[in-house]
Amino acid sequence: MTDSDTLILVNLKAYPCDPVEIAEACATVADDTGARVAVAPQAAHLAAVADTGVETWAQHVSPVEHGSHTGSTLAEAVADAGATGTLINHSENRLKLADIDASLAAAERAGLETCVCANNPAQSGAAAALGPDAVAVEPPELIGGDVSVASADPAIVEDSVAAVGAVDADVDLFxxxxxSTGEDVAAAGELGATGVLLASGVAKADDPEAVLRDLVSGL
Ligand SMILES: O=C(CO)COP(=O)(O)O
Structure with a gap:
């Protein structure tokens, strides 16, 4: 990857890390290098993370509007807290097709950038048909592991790039x-991805800033 628009999105999931410390490290590395680095914390930490100045994403928005929806993550509330984008249908928070569509509508209503997650090329193409800004292919069996998707299963990335491009050339493929390394980021770019999602490589690191500097070296 050589494009500074390429996104490195750090998903903090529910890891027991300090979201503000990681957000500050991401903001520092983004400022120093011009790289696009974003953080997706727990919903309750969105405002604190956004206050660091880093690009902030939600991990999920619910397929609802304002109203009687206890326990939901309202897209407008996420945007008010400072998020500018959201994941939808992460492998660890799968939605029904109609709910992916309604969550996308909610995110668009709130002005959020959208990335729908998928397991494989067929799902990537189907997700692209719903018109998100991006689709992210993440094979569930490789999540949390030591081997990057780009080296363990390059075909899944290349085939997802093709599947998404065949449906809608305006949708990015992450x-x-x-x-966890700059080499992994470079390999993903060579396969046609214009962004990477990662979690454990940064959230579990002793020195998140050092990992981030290595990651952006692959852009
Ligand atoms: O699910 C992921 C990002 O959304 C990937 O997680 P890991 O980086 O821990 O494999």
């Missing part, structure tokens, strides 16, 4: 699972 990839994720096991990404």
């Amino acid at each position: 990839c994720g699972a096991g990404v």
Whole structure:
């Protein structure tokens, strides 16, 4: 990857890390290098993370509007807290097809950038048909592991790029699972991805800033 628009999205999931410390490291590395680095914390930490100045994403928005929806993650509330984008249908928070569509509508209503996650090329193409800004292919069996999707299963990335491009050339294809080094980022770019999603490589690191500097070296 050589494009500074390429996204490195750090999903903090529910890891026991300090979201503000990681957000500050991401903001520092983004400022120093011009790389696009974003953080997706727990919903309750969105405002604190956004206050660091880093690009902030939600991990999920619910397929609802304002109203009687206890326990939901309202897209407008996420945007008010400072998020500018959201994941939808992450492998660890799968939705029904109609709910992916309604979550996309909610995110668009709130002005959020959208990335729908998928397991494989067929799902990637189907997700692209719903018109998100991006689709992220993340093979569930590689999530949380040490081997990056781009080296363990390059065909899944290339085939997802093709599947998404065949449906809608305006939809970006990101990839994720096991990404933790600049080499992994470079390999993903060579396969046609314009962004990477990663979690454990940064959230579990002793020195998140050092990992981030290595990651952006692959752009
Ligand atoms: O699920 C992921 C990002 O959304 C990937 O997680 P890991 O980077 O821990 O494999």
